[in-house]
Amino acid sequence: MTQRTSVHSEEFTDWLASLRAWAAKSPDQNTAWREAAAQGLLSLAVSETAGGAYVGYEGACLALEALAEESGLSGLPFSMAAQMWACQEPILEFGDPAQHDRYLKPLLAGTAVGAFAATEYDSGSDLLSLSTRADQDRDGRWRLNGAKTFVTNGPTADVFLILARTAEGSALSGLSAFLVPRQTPGLRLGRVIDKSGLAGAELGSLTLDDCTVSYANRLGSTGGGFAVLMHAMRYERAFILAPTLGLMARALRQAFNHVRARSQFGRPLSSYDTVRQRLVRMHLSLTSARELLHATARQADARSLDHHRSSLTKLHVSTEFNRFCQELPDVYGGYALLPETGAMALVADAVASRYYSGTSDMQTKIIAEGLGL
Structure with a gap:
């Protein structure tokens, strides 16, 4: 192009x-x-x-x-x-x-391949308890110590964007971000984390043991890690679920084909009002999620995306994805348990969407604060 x-x-x-x-x-x-x-x-x-x-x-x-x-x-x-x-x-x-x-x-x-490593075993969304540290030596190099988990792309990443504490006190000024290549001495990768859903996506953990990088590996300013994190989250929360729109569209198309081809009591499933209503609700969930996400993307293109809108988008799309998947298995009945329908795999993906990039409860909190509540 x-x-x-x-x-x-x-x-x-x-x-x-x-x-x-x-x-x-x-x-x-x-x-x-x-x-x-x-x-x-x-x-x-x-x-x-x-x-x-x-x-x-x-x-x-x-x-x-x-x-x-x-x-x-x-x-x-x-x-x-x-x-x-x-x-x-x-x-x-x-x-x-x-x-x-x-x-x-x-x-x-x-x-x-790149990976963002912020989450820790005991901190989660609580940035004040983030314990990975980066201390600067007399030569200006940074020595990182700590551990990260639930790192998407972690097992195969070539570079990690790592959030670490460089000062005590508030997360607003005590965090910094670093770009750490995979082969940096002191960076050790853990095992691939087993999970249900998101087949093909790899999650991993890493340990930093006097992992030393140069001054040039700091991303942004010292103490500017919170700004880096918030920038990443503003875009990730808004758009991480864009692929699910495609998954929902594919599942809906396959569901239509199924109800048209399968008959019960001498009639195609598509002729029963209960089935038709279920498919209409699924269509509504997809349409609603798609229109909000695309509108949010246009806001980002206009440079007017804020955290309230990002969280609203993440919460709404994940909610509609789960509503969609509440209906999907009943379209197939017992056949939903067969792998070839893909129904149960999509259910697992939908459940997962409520937790990554900040849980639905966290998105609700951000939205409420944006409304002045």
Whole structure:
């Protein structure tokens, strides 16, 4: 694509159709990441001056949705989205030109994978109890000590964006962010974390034992880690669920095919009001989630995305995803338990969507505070 392409342009429409055709061929997960990046998927929300093909956030969401819908994969689009919003976005916003060259460009090209490591075993959403530390030595280097868990892309990542405490007191001034390459001495990767749902996405843990990086590895200012975190969360919460729209669309299409093809008591399932009402509710959930997320993406393209809107989007899309999946198994009855329907796998994905990037309770708290409650 040429630079500054609109989502409404013929060029982007043709590109999206090409992406759909590629995704429909069931790409090999071992090569799909680089192949998708080569088509430009990872760079859609990145400015041309930073090496991207800036179509915008709406274009990136449409692409992630299309990838999930055509491939039927949940883990791969989720992993890409996690890198795009929680790793690339902060580097783009806070990184200097050297960091863009060393870290951002390989991420956009798919020659490197990025991971954001903030969560700890005992801290979760409680930033004040974050215990990973970074201390500066007399030569200006930073020595990191601590542990992180639930790191999306952790087992395969080439670079980690790590949040650490550099001063006591408030999270507003006591945290800093660091870019740590995988091969840095003192960084040890743990086992892959087993999970239900999001098949193909890898979660891991890591330990930092006097992991030493140079001054140039700090992202943003010393004490500016909270700003890095909030920037990452603003975009991740808004758009991490873009692929689920594609998964819902695929599941709804398959459900329509099922009820039209299967008969009971001499009539197709699609002729029964209870089945039709269920499918209409599923269609409503998908439509509602899609329209809100796309509207949020347009706000981001207009540079007016705030935390209240991001949390509202995350909460609403995950809620509608779960409502959709409450209906889905009953379309199939006992057949829902068979892997080929994909129903139970999607249910697990929906449950998971209530917890990553901040739980639904956390999103509700942020929204309430934004309303002055």
